Amino acid sequence: MELLLRIAQVIVPVFFVVGVGYAYGRRAQPDLGTFNRIVLDVMTPLLVYTGLANRDFHLREHLPLIGAAALLVLGTGVLAWLLARGMRTSARTLVPxxxxxxxxxxxxPLALLAFGASQFGAAVALFSVSCLLHFSLGARITSARASTRELLLSPLMVASALGFASAATGVRPPEILMTGMRLLGEPMLPLMLLSLGVRLTQLRRADVAPGLLGAFARPLLGLLLALPLAWLFDLDAAARGQLVLFAALPPAVMQFLLAERYGQEPSRVAAMILLGNALAIVFVPLALALALPGQ
Structure with a gap:
């Protein structure tokens, strides 16, 4: 009963905000283009930088977790390629x-609620590593025409590089500036959940069948690799919980932007992403049940 209460305390606030976004999206049908650009180009980079450059974040302590996460991303890619071959579907669509x-x-948001502010830097590091691989290798998988240089020079990638540099060297802006950066960055968490809820209104019944493959494969293949990797890297309870939660998360919304940019079946990718995020209501509690007992 106590575990169920802890899981509810984590997921109910998150899905409440997503639900508000869904209800607002159904009613107002807002154009999120400018909103999402501000979140992606300003608020997210500042959140990433301040999370990594925080004095409480010690890069060396989290290197095993970061290494395990990188291998998890690459390993799921290999398994997804095999799945695409077996299902005779486009690897450039399914694998990313x-x-x-x-x-x-x-x-x-889930990591903050599940593991607390003291472990939030580790979640930001996982996000940064995922983005670095996504905007380099992931873009090239999506399309041979992808400009890796352009993607790696995006504000988010620059902020990640500077954040890791600050974490490694201890060199960071004065605290008075860091406070201002946090004020701009931290509202990104509820705003992105709100945006996700609005995006879920775009799911259509005809998209369900072609989208189920990626929607299920993302968390299932991730969880299949997470526990062996946690054992291989000898992760402690907190890091193991972070990795399990990371493994069970639904597909990245940003992949739709890449699929749309390069014309790689964007409607099918959108269906996989939207269905996957809807199915998070099943897979996230499962991951938290595996992750929280050791906390």
């Missing part, structure tokens, strides 16, 4: 959906 999870919109 399965490789890259929603560790920003959903993962960061």
């Amino acid at each position: 959906v399965v490789m890259f999870n929603n560790s920003g919109n959903m993962g960061l």
Whole structure:
């Protein structure tokens, strides 16, 4: 009973905000283009930088977790490629959906609620590593025409690089500036959940069948690899919980932007992403049941 209460305390606030976004999206049908650009280009980079550059975040302590997460992303990509071959579907469509999870919109708020502010830097590091692989290798998988250089010079990638540099060297802006950066960055968490809820209104009944493959494969293949990797890297309870939650997250919303940019079956990718995020109501509690007992 206590475990169920802890899981509810984590997921109910998150899905409440998503639900508000869904209800508002159904009623107002807002255009989120400018809103999402501000969140992605300003607020998210500042949240990532301040999370990594925080004095309480010690990069060396989290290197095993970061290594395990990188291998998890790459391993799910290999399994997704095999799945695409077996199901005779496009690897350029399926593989990035399965490789890259929603560790920003959903993962960061969930990690904050599940593991507390003291472990939030580790969740930001996982998000940053996922983004670095997504905007380099993931973009190239999506399309051979992808400009890796352009993606790696995006504000989010620059903020990640600077954040890891600050974590490694201890060099960071004065605290008075860091406070201002946090004020701009931290509202990103509820705003991205709100945006996710609005996006779920775009799901259509005809998209369900083609979207189920990626929607289920993303968390199932992730969880299949998470526990062996946690054992291989000898992760402590907190890091193991972070990795399990990371593994079970739904597909990354940002993959739709790449699929749309390069014309790689964007409607099918959107269905996989939207269904996957809807199914998070099943897979996230499962992951938390595995992750929280050791906390």
